Amino acid sequence: MEILSTAHSYLAYVVLAMLFIAVSNAVLGLVGKKIFTLEKDYRISLFTLILAHLQLVLGLLVFFTSTSGLKAIQELGMGGMNSAARLLAVEHPFINIIAIVLITIGWSRHKKFMEGAKKFKSIAIFYGIGLLLILSRIPWTQWFN
Numbered sequence: 001m002e003i004l005s006t007a008h009s010y011l012a013y014v015v016l017a018m019l020f021i022a023v024s025n026a027v028l029g030l031v032g033k034k035i036f037t038l039e040k041d042y043r044i045s046l047f048t049l050i051l052a053h054l055q056l057v058l059g060l061l062v063f064f065t066s067t068s069g070l071k072a073i074q075e076l077g078m079g080g081m082n083s084a085a086r087l088l089a090v091e092h093p094f095i096n097i098i099a100i101v102l103i104t105i106g107w108s109r110h111k112k113f114m115e116g117a118k119k120f121k122s123i124a125i126f127y128g129i130g131l132l133l134i135l136s137r138i139p140w141t142q143w144f145n
């Protein structure tokens with residue numbers, strides 16, 4: 001459905017911006033030896049996690065309804081897709097699911113620690129790797145068209 005991919009396309013800006021903010025905030029907190037606060041650090045990390053999960057749900061819905069998702073795999077077969085089609089139908093969904101799993105692990109891990117430095121480190125590393133994975137499989141040309 002058109003509305004799903006439009007929403008997925010716009011939410012992508014917000015998710016990427018929040019991931020960038022959350023990772024920068026965690027790195028600055030770690031390097032600056034700051035206290036991990038509920039008001040700021042916890043909220044930024046949780047809001048980012050929620051947005052990533054919302055984007056995951058939207059992405060799954062797009063995958064199952066759009067012609068460039070599951071239908072492309074069924075019609076063309078794994079070997080019949082060119083690299084652009086494979087990016088949309090296989091690499092982007094697969095890598096982004098892994099990225100969001102890592103972000104979720106980073107969130108859960110940070111809660112187990114008492115020390116601020118360990119909390120910041122968990123967010124910085126797991127959200128950071130998640131962000132890099134997501135950036136590595138964005139269909140840039142299609143997105144900006």
Ligand code: HEM
Nearest residue numbers: 009012055056059060062063066068069093096097142143
């Ligand atoms: C944080 C994670 C994600 C981000 C930032 C993201 C971002 C994007 C962007 C920017 C596009 C291009 C939209 C356009 O052409 O205007 C796209 C397309 C797509 N995404 Fe995601 N995505 C994410 C996760 C997922 C996941 C987890 C899935 C599936 C399980 C998924 C499935 C798709 C599909 C199938 C398309 C092609 C849509 C179409 O052209 O019909 N995405 N995504």
